[in-house]
Amino acid sequence: MGRSLNLKELTRETPPLGPGHRLCAGCTASAIVRLVLMAADRPVVVVNATGCLEVATTVYPYTAWNMPWMHNAFENAAATVSGIEAAYRVRMRRGELREPLYFVAFGGDGGTYDIGLQSLSGALERGHRFVYVCYDNEAYMNTGIQRSSSTPLGSWTTTTPVGSVTVGKSTRRKDLTAIISAHRIPYVAQCAISHHMDLMRKARKAFDATGPAFLNILSPCVPGWRIEPSDTVRVSQMAVDTCFWPLFECEEGKLRVTVQPKEKKPVQEYFQIQGRYRHLLRPEHEALVAKMQQEVDQDWQRLKEGRIL
Amino acid sequence: MQTELGSGVDFYVNKAIGSAMESPGVEAIGAELVEVRWHGRGGQGAVTGAKILARAATKEGLWIQAFSEFGPERRGAPVLAFNRIGANEIRTYAPVEEPDVVVVIDPALLERAVLRGLKAEGWLVVNTPFSPRQVARNVSFSGTVATLDAAAVSREASLPPLANIPMLGALAAATGLIQRSALEEAVFETFRASLGEETARKNVRAVNLAWSQVRIGHYLDPGSTEEENECALPSWQELEPGGTLYQPGSARDYLTGMWRSSYPLFKREECNDCLRCWVFCPDTSIMTNEGKVTGIDLQYCKGCGVCAAVCPRDALKMVPEN
Numbered sequence: 351m352g353r354s355l356n357l358k359e360l361t362r363e364t365p366p367l368g369p370g371h372r373l374c375a376g377c378t379a380s381a382i383v384r385l386v387l388m389a390a391d392r393p394v395v396v397v398n399a400t401g402c403l404e405v406a407t408t409v410y411p412y413t414a415w416n417m418p419w420m421h422n423a424f425e426n427a428a429a430t431v432s433g434i435e436a437a438y439r440v441r442m443r444r445g446e447l448r449e450p451l452y453f454v455a456f457g458g459d460g461g462t463y464d465i466g467l468q469s470l471s472g473a474l475e476r477g478h479r480f481v482y483v484c485y486d487n488e489a490y491m492n493t494g495i496q497r498s499s500s501t502p503l504g505s506w507t508t509t510t511p512v513g514s515v516t517v518g519k520s521t522r523r524k525d526l527t528a529i530i531s532a533h534r535i536p537y538v539a540q541c542a543i544s545h546h547m548d549l550m551r552k553a554r555k556a557f558d559a560t561g562p563a564f565l566n567i568l569s570p571c572v573p574g575w576r577i578e579p580s581d582t583v584r585v586s587q588m589a590v591d592t593c594f595w596p597l598f599e600c601e602e603g604k605l606r607v608t609v610q611p612k613e614k615k616p617v618q619e620y621f622q623i624q625g626r627y628r629h630l631l632r633p634e635h636e637a638l639v640a641k642m643q644q645e646v647d648q649d650w651q652r653l654k655e656g657r658i659l
Numbered sequence: 660m661q662t663e664l665g666s667g668v669d670f671y672v673n674k675a676i677g678s679a680m681e682s683p684g685v686e687a688i689g690a691e692l693v694e695v696r697w698h699g700r701g702g703q704g705a706v707t708g709a710k711i712l713a714r715a716a717t718k719e720g721l722w723i724q725a726f727s728e729f730g731p732e733r734r735g736a737p738v739l740a741f742n743r744i745g746a747n748e749i750r751t752y753a754p755v756e757e758p759d760v761v762v763v764i765d766p767a768l769l770e771r772a773v774l775r776g777l778k779a780e781g782w783l784v785v786n787t788p789f790s791p792r793q794v795a796r797n798v799s800f801s802g803t804v805a806t807l808d809a810a811a812v813s814r815e816a817s818l819p820p821l822a823n824i825p826m827l828g829a830l831a832a833a834t835g836l837i838q839r840s841a842l843e844e845a846v847f848e849t850f851r852a853s854l855g856e857e858t859a860r861k862n863v864r865a866v867n868l869a870w871s872q873v874r875i876g877h878y879l880d881p882g883s884t885e886e887e888n889e890c891a892l893p894s895w896q897e898l899e900p901g902g903t904l905y906q907p908g909s910a911r912d913y914l915t916g917m918w919r920s921s922y923p924l925f926k927r928e929e930c931n932d933c934l935r936c937w938v939f940c941p942d943t944s945i946m947t948n949e950g951k952v953t954g955i956d957l958q959y960c961k962g963c964g965v966c967a968a969v970c971p972r973d974a975l976k977m978v979p980e981n
């Protein structure tokens with residue numbers, strides 16, 4: 351349908367999110383936004399929950415966005431986008447608008463897994479036609495690296511310190527992708543910035559869906575994950591290669607793994623390239639790592655069998 | 660380091676230890692109240708510098724404030740820190756608008772904008788290997804300029820290349836605001852508590868080296884410093900409802916290229932136009948024409964090195980600035 355996802359052709363267009371924003375050097379959030387929005391073949395209205403992306407791209411009196419964009423609050427990006435979409439449908443019906451549009455909401459994991467979850471759940475259940483994109487960097491990076499319910503087990507954050515009493519976060523992350531798919535919406539997918547063509551194809555399907563669609567996209571964070579700015583894409587690649595962040599989609603209830611790593615690597619290889627996990631390589635945490643490996647293996651097996659939970 | 664709402668204050672003190680009678684520093688600089696503004700980048704210790712200066716001032720019975728202000732910019736972005744130091748209780752809580760002293764701890768931040776509000780009879784203290792005269796001419800400032808090669812001092816003191824402590828020494832030595840013994844004590848206490856005695860001693864050494872190596876010059880006529888660089892934000896009455904902005908992509912006017920400390924060198928002959936760099940560059944700084952890479956937009960490139968890391972050929976290589 352519609353536009354091709356040919357990169358050469360896309361270079362001719364104005365980028366949906368332009369330069370001059372103040373995200374950290376190396377941050378993957380802006381490339382995620384661009385890839386998602388470039389997959390749209392209609393004009394898009396963007397809503398943005400509070401978070402790094404929002405504060406760093408719209409420092410008054412500047413905006414880096416080249417499309418209509420609205421910020422409301424931390425907890426209500428999905429409510430705001432549903433209001434806009436509902437108003438649009440009414441005005442289309444009355445003949446006041448003619449142009450077909452898409453609606454997208456971007457939120458970080460704080461604004462999606464935690465603070466915005468109830469408004470997102472409501473919007474999905476009401477069936478508004480919009481795409482919700484969670485750029486998931488696995489903690490509250492904007493306010494200084496506090497844990498969120500997306501922070502993985504064993505991960506260091508400023509509120510889950512590593513010491514003699516605690517070893518980073520003590521609980522498993524919430525499986526948001528599964529929670530969203532339990533709303534039985536037409537399209538749900540997990541993506542990673544390193545797999546850009548997979549990401550764009552999924553964004554394309556999300557836009558084409560007949561109802562709400564959801565993309566959960568892993569977004570490596572330089573200060574929060576304690577990685578080098580140049581390493582963000584490599585770390586994302588390793589998350590996929592270890593199946594720590596598996597790539598799959600759930601289309602009309604049918605689950606399919608979209609990227610099968612050539613050779614599934616042990617989780618240690620993912621941990622050792624990030625400061626937030628480096629403590630896990632110490633011999634005393636072997637049992638914890640073995641447990642995490644087991645969880646990853648079980649999740650992966652389940653996904654390959656076509657079950658999301 | 661970051662705040663939610665765009666800017667904020669993260670540290671605030673207003674107290675005096677001992678009496679406000681003996682105030683050699685403030686007298687030395689000839690004022691009741693001295694205001695200092697620090698220019699650094701996230702991670703360079705401008706805020707720590709301001710806190711230690713305040714700590715040293717309390718040892719001389721002065722009233723002090725130390726606080727920082729930062730926008731939603733991220734790591735590597737410019738950061739401001741402030742001090743107020745006075746003989747009497749300080750009742751102003753607003754940001755410092757007209758500093759007596761400006762300290763620039765990152766040489767790359769030195770441009771005319773750092774002079775904003777700096778009093779004509781004030782002090783400009785800069786981390787640079789250049790001479791005070793060169794700096795004065797460069798930014799056309801007609802007050803007193805002090806320069807210190809902080810990297811050289813850190814090296815000599817066997818410390819990692821953090822400029823804040825050497826610059827504290829330069830600031831105190833040049834302005835006479837704080838006595839050396841008070842500063843030494845404050846530096847020692849701060850580092851002993853966090854990093855142990857050996858590191859504390861090295862930092863005291865850095866203060867002393869800075870004290871003897873700082874260069875000072877007074878220049879009367881490199882031209883007026885007024886006008887320019889006034890803040891152009893509208894007042895609240897002039898704002899659009901909801902803070903609406905009508906110019907798409909206007910952030911284009913904000914050049915992030917100055918965050919960079921290295922840049923990607925592009926070799927056209929090695930490139931196969933796979934466009935991976937274009938896909939992943941966070942700052943849309945890979946320039947293309949007809950689907951072919953033509954170069955790097957150094958106005959915005961933050962020097963993250965992602966492009967060089969994802970390039971499957973040898974077409975992009977990171978090299979240090981200058």
Ligand code: SF4
Pocket residue numbers: 376922923939940941942943944945955956959960961962963964965966967
């Ligand atoms: S160094 Fe980073 S910001 Fe600069 S062109 Fe490469 S990817 Fe873009």
Ligand code: SF4
Pocket residue numbers: 929930931932933934935936937952969970971972974975
């Ligand atoms: S990644 Fe390298 S080879 Fe590919 S387009 Fe960029 S510079 Fe050329």
